[in-house]
Amino acid sequence: MALSDRSYTRFVNWAKILFLVASLSILSTVFLTSRGRDTSNHLPYTTFDLRESARTERATRPSFAGVTDSDDRIAFTAETALPVGDGQMLADVVDARIDLASGGTIAFTAANGTVASSADRAELEGDVIITSSAGYVVRTERLISSMKRVEATAPGAISGEGPPGTFTAGAMHLTSDPETGAAEFVFTKGVKLLYDPGTAED
Numbered sequence: 001m002a003l004s005d006r007s008y009t010r011f012v013n014w015a016k017i018l019f020l021v022a023s024l025s026i027l028s029t030v031f032l033t034s035r036g037r038d039t040s041n042h043l044p045y046t047t048f049d050l051r052e053s054a055r056t057e058r059a060t061r062p063s064f065a066g067v068t069d070s071d072d073r074i075a076f077t078a079e080t081a082l083p084v085g086d087g088q089m090l091a092d093v094v095d096a097r098i099d100l101a102s103g104g105t106i107a108f109t110a111a112n113g114t115v116a117s118s119a120d121r122a123e124l125e126g127d128v129i130i131t132s133s134a135g136y137v138v139r140t141e142r143l144i145s146s147m148k149r150v151e152a153t154a155p156g157a158i159s160g161e162g163p164p165g166t167f168t169a170g171a172m173h174l175t176s177d178p179e180t181g182a183a184e185f186v187f188t189k190g191v192k193l194l195y196d197p198g199t200a201e202d
Helices: 005-036 050-055
Strands: 063-067 073-085 088-099 105-116 121-132 137-145 152-154 158-162 165-169 171-176 183-188 192-195
Touching: 073 105, 088 121, 105 137, 121 152, 165 183
Parallel strands: none
Antiparallel strands: 063 073, 073 088, 088 105, 105 121, 121 137, 137 152, 137 158, 152 171, 158 165, 165 192, 171 183
């Protein structure tokens, strides 16, 4: 049976109302669901502390070079160095070379060290090896060196070899002769020398 015009109009009006209510219900459900879901774990992010980065910024192949009053040339280099304040740097794989004005060279190598050029001090540690063109090789665990003068001290035990033979001592001091400018090794505190006439000069 066909609907009357009045019934059809009433049906259409009710249908519009029901459709509007249904649409609002769907939208409110989507909105509430999105608010309740924690999406923070799904967002990519990176934490980056600029202050920490500045504190841990390492210098690559830093170097210091100078000339003493006696015209000896001194150069310190490292693989990397980290500033730690008060003008100091923690350095890895430290190398130093002294070219003496009187002739000859002295070199230091160490696993690491603390370098402070403004304080004229380099403290080398970890398998420190000192070599000289005069034929000496000295090993120790700690060496305190000037960075502007030919002067260094090993306050602990040393071992080495040179023209006289092999030797050990409780400490060592390196300096230069004020008259000739030649480097001098002074060994103290229980020096023991195993003389080898085959290595001694005539």
